[in-house]
Structures are given as C-alpha cells and as structure tokens.
Amino acid sequence: MLVLPALFDEANKLRRLTAEVMQRLDGAGIGSVLPDLPGCNESRQPLQAQSLDHWRQCAAAAAAHFSATHVLTLRGGVLTVPPELPGWNYAPVAGRQVLRAMLRARTIAAREAGREETIEALQQTGRSEGVELAGWPLGPGLFAQLENAAPQPESAQVEIDQGAIGGGGLWLRAEPDESPEQADALAAAIVTGLAPA
Amino acid sequence: MTELAPSRSDIDTKLRAILRDVLGLDAKRVERFDGGTGLFGHLPELDSMAVAGLLTEMEDRLDIIIEDDDVDGEMLETYGGLLAFAEAKVVEN
Numbered sequence: 596m597l598v599l600p601a602l603f604d605e606a607n608k609l610r611r612l613t614a615e616v617m618q619r620l621d622g623a624g625i626g627s628v629l630p631d632l633p634g635c636n637e638s639r640q641p642l643q644a645q646s647l648d649h650w651r652q653c654a655a656a657a658a659a660h661f662s663a664t665h666v667l668t669l670r671g672g673v674l675t676v677p678p679e680l681p682g683w684n685y686a687p688v689a690g691r692q693v694l695r696a697m698l699r700a701r702t703i704a705a706r707e708a709g710r711e712e713t714i715e716a717l718q719q720t721g722r723s724e725g726v727e728l729a730g731w732p733l734g735p736g737l738f739a740q741l742e743n744a745a746p747q748p749e750s751a752q753v754e755i756d757q758g759a760i761g762g763g764g765l766w767l768r769a770e771p772d773e774s775p776e777q778a779d780a781l782a783a784a785i786v787t788g789l790a791p792a
Numbered sequence: 793m794t795e796l797a798p799s800r801s802d803i804d805t806k807l808r809a810i811l812r813d814v815l816g817l818d819a820k821r822v823e824r825f826d827g828g829t830g831l832f833g834h835l836p837e838l839d840s841m842a843v844a845g846l847l848t849e850m851e852d853r854l855d856i857i858i859e860d861d862d863v864d865g866e867m868l869e870t871y872g873g874l875l876a877f878a879e880a881k882v883v884e885n
Contacts, residue, residue: 604841695848696845699843700845702863706863715860729844763809763812769815769837769838769845772816
C-alpha cells in the first residue's frame with residue numbers, strides 16, 4: 596500500500612495518525628510505504644521548484660517502484676494520487692482550501708505585526724512569482740496548480756470522510772495530536788475494504 | 793423572534809464544536825465558555841495558523857464567507873465576540 600501524505604502543515608498535524616494507521620495495517624499483514632514528496636519533509640529538493648504535475652509523476656513512480664496494489668491518501672495527498680490505483684482517500688480536500696487556510700494564516704500574522712496584507716494580493720503574487728505561506732515557500736507553478744486542483748471525481752479510490760471515522764479531524768488541531776481511536780477506525784475501514792467479499 | 797432562538801443556539805453549538813476540534817479541548821471545558829472567555833491572545837494554542845484553520849472551518853460548517861476585513865482583534869478576543877460575529881454573518885447570508 597502506497598501512502599500519500601497530507602500537504603504542508605496538515606502533514607505535520609496528521610503525522611502521528613499516518614504512522615499509527617501504517618502500524619495497524621502492518622499488524623493486519625498489509626505492508627505500506629510513505630514516501631516524502633519532493634521538497635517536503637526530509638526531501639532535499641527545494642520546495643520552490645516543485646509542481647503538482649511533478650508530484651503526481653513521483654507518486655506514480657513510487658507506486659510502480661514498490662509494486663503498490665493499493666493507495667491511501669490523506670487530505671491533500673489526494674491531489675497527487677494516480678487515479679487508476681485502487682484504494683482510499685481520507686478526508687480529501689481541494690487545493691484551493693489548502694491554500695486558503697495558509698493565505699489566511701499569513702494575513703493574520705501580518706496584521707498582528709502591524710502590516711496590512713490581503714488574500715487577493717497574496718494570490719496574485721503567488722501566481723506570478725510564488726509566495727511563502729506559513730513557512731512554506733511555494734513557487735508560482737505549484738501555487739497556480741494548487742488553486743485549480745480538486746480530487747478527481749472518477750478514480751479507483753473510495754472516499755472515507757471524517758464522519759465515518761468519528762471525532763474531529765486531527766488536521767484541525769492547533770497542536771499536533773494523536774487519536775488511537777481514529778487510527779483504529781481508519782485502519783479498520785481499509786482492512787475491511789481489502790478483505791475478499 | 794421565536795424562529796431566531798433555535799438558530800442562534802444552533803450556531804452556538806456548532807461554534808463550540810469547532811473550537812473543541814481546533815483546540816483539542818474536552819467538551820466540558822468548551823461548554824463552560826461564556827461571552828467573556830478569552831480566545832486569541834489568551835489561549836496559547838491559538839496562533840495565526842490555528843486562527844486560519846478556525847475561520848476556514850467556520851466557513852465550511854456555518855456556510856458563510858469570511859472576508860479579510862472581517863477579521864479583527866475584537867471578533868477573536870472573546871467567545872462572545874466570535875459568536876456575535878458568526879451570528880451576524882449567518883444572518884447576512
């Protein structure tokens with residue numbers, strides 16, 4: 596199973612959940628692998644140079660390299676998923692929503708510092724020359740692609756929404772947190788889905 | 793007026809649920825929030841990234857749009873301020 600992580604700040608918030616789900620899958624005899632997207636986490640590639648297309652190519656290459664039969668995406672990870680690979684999209688989100696929270700964080704931080712920035716102006720800068728949001732330097736290519744990226748309506752994956760897992764989404768938390776119950780529920784949904792009918 | 797009352801309490805309930813999810817607080821503590829309970833600047837968890845998440849989640853769950861200009865210290869300072877803002881926005885829609 597290929598695991599495609601959430602993007603940016605949400606990846607940090609979901610780090611523990613992601614690892615816990617993988618441990619539970621391992622316990623159920625399902626091997627999984629979690630690659631870093633280029634420019635993210637421990638990747639040495641510069642984030643500014645990335646594009647969503649490149650991330651998609653890398654996700655497809657990882658699936659081929661590890662002979663993945665299934666995929667699990669978390670939140671914005673859905674935007675990088677090979678559409679034909681069967682699996683699950685946990686709480687999928689459009690690129691626009693991922694950017695909106697980051698743009699807003701920047702305008703709020705600017706206001707606190709006594710500077711006035713608007714989301715609209717930041718969007719224009721993002722498209723033309725790139726922009727740093729919440730500590731992530733996004734190049735113009737990635738920014739523009741994220742603005743228009745949405746989960747693909749026709750894919751081989753099944754959506755698992757937060758309502759099916761129970762509790763509040765951990766990506767919302769102000770502090771990274773864990774929830775063994777949510778990890779249990781997510782892993783169980785996958786194990787059940789993989790069981791022969 | 794009788795129709796306003798349940799909708800106001802509905803917004804209150806949703807707003808508490810959002811704060812619970814964002815701050816990771818237990819339901820009992822969030823239930824005890826009153827109009828004067830301090831938020832931004834009072835709760836260490838609520839930094840700019842968390843506020844951004846809070847506002848985005850309010851948009852989703854309350855079906856409102858929050859503009860740049862709407863966001864000021866007053867609306868975020870207390871639970872009462874945030875609730876009044878949310879109620880005004882829902883009515884506006």
